Amino acid sequence: MHLPRPRGPLSAAVVGVMSGRAVLDEAALAAEIEALPETVDVLVDDDFHLALWTLYELHYRPFDDASQDWEWEPGLIGVRRALEERLLAEVRFATSEWVHASMAARGDVAERLFALTEMVPGTALTSYLHREATLGQLLEYLQHKSIYHLKESDPQSFVLPRLQGPMKVALAELQYDEYGSGRPQQLHQTLFAAGLEACGLSSEYGAYLDLVPGPTLAVTNVMNLFALRRTLAAAAMGHLGAFEATSSEPCRRVAQGCRRLGLPDTVASYFDEHIEADAVHEQLAFRDICGGMAAEDPQVLGDLFLGAAAYLYSESLAGTALLDAWRDGRSSLLPDQESGNQSDLAAAVAS
Ligand SMILES: [Fe+2]
Ligand SMILES: [Fe+2]
Incomplete structure (x- = not known):
């Protein structure tokens, strides 16, 4: 499996880091996730869910174009947690x-x-x-x-x-x-x-x-x-x-x-x-x-x-x-x- 085509800033950041083309700025990304605009429906948003799906997939099967060592990279775990907290809050509310x-x-x-x-x-x-x-x-x-x-x-x-x-x-x-x-x-x-x-x-x-x-x-x-x-x-x-x-x-x-x-x-x-x-x-x-x-x-x-x-x-x-x-x-x-x-x-x- 290859890394997916990004659909917005969050998935672009995750895919960019995992492909080795970008450096992870965990704090900036976590802040962005926390401050997502109202227009982003966290329950179904394309970019949000592709970013999270890609991070979860590290625990399942390898991406041909990303190191498997990303699975336990603390910065990516931090980003995943920021996404999860938003999703969990929305799921609880809904x-x-x-x-x-x-x-x-x-x-x-x-x-x-x-x-x-x-x-x-x-x-x-x-x-x-x-x-x-x-x-x-x-x-x-x-x-x-x-x-x-x-x-x-x-x-x-x-x-x-x-x-x-x-x-x-x-x-x-x-x-x-x-x-x-x-x-x-x-x-x-x-x-x-x-x-x-x-x-x-x-x-x-x-x-x-x-x-x-x-x-x-x-x-x-x-x-x-x-x-x-x-x-x-x-x-x-x-x-x-x-x-x-x-x-x-x-x-x-x-x-x-x-x-x-x-x-x-x-x-x-x-x-x-x-x-x-x-x-x-x-x-x-x-x-x-x-x-x-x-x-x-x-x-x-x-x-x-x-x-x-x-x-x-x-x-x-x-x-x-x-x-x-x-x-x-x-x-x-x-x-x-x-x-x-x-x-x-x-x-x-x-x-
Ligand atoms: Fe079954
Ligand atoms: Fe079953």
Whole structure:
């Protein structure tokens, strides 16, 4: 993967430093992040989220054109922290209504978490993919999804050492499934990559990074914000539970959309795999992990709800961005400055 094309001053500064073309002025950059103008929507801004995504990625896979030693460079960690603090504050503010309602609700923690998934308004994205999307739009959707699903479940692995006893066992069980249950060909990342290839898309890690807008990057950034910070482990697990609890039916709809459009079965089978698996995973995540964490330490309750609401809200913003673009007759991807456009790709797959 190559460093992304910058989209503004923050990503230009981060990419400039990582490529060795600029010297990091951490204090100036942190001050700039703190004083971002009102016009910058920290929840979805392109430049903000590309900068943060690039910094997080240092913990996952190397950039061909940057030293891997940047991972623990104190100056870059400082910049990341400044971005994270802004994002965390915005996420807390945006989700406070649902977190407060869940805190005030009575009953079992898992039931309150399931109820929260009904509280946050979702989008009609997967219904649209099921019944209306064109082939080109479904291929766009897969490109958006490639940003997370080529490293599916890796962020949550960082949380394993932060859980103890039954909660650690439950997360390991869930992750074992995501990682193929002992069969490399069943690794979910590999299943997704095979689906991309089967419909003529690139399965190369980060291939579509320059094409996906801020709201899509924000979904992964919110996940990393929680997963990589030990004090937010409960939020990471609430986030995971909400992901799993809202996956089964949407995956069924996307699989049906893939079949309606005549895409190879490899693509639909990735989504098929999640219809049943995630119905099990939601129980593991909300009951065994989140319920167990709350029983052990009631103080984490607010963070469990925060994580769940943050997932649902960030996913809804990303889905809305796709639907808005399509309803306006636009592509949901940024213009590709390097190669062919999306309609050529759709035509190639259709033929
Ligand atoms: Fe999965
Ligand atoms: Fe899952």
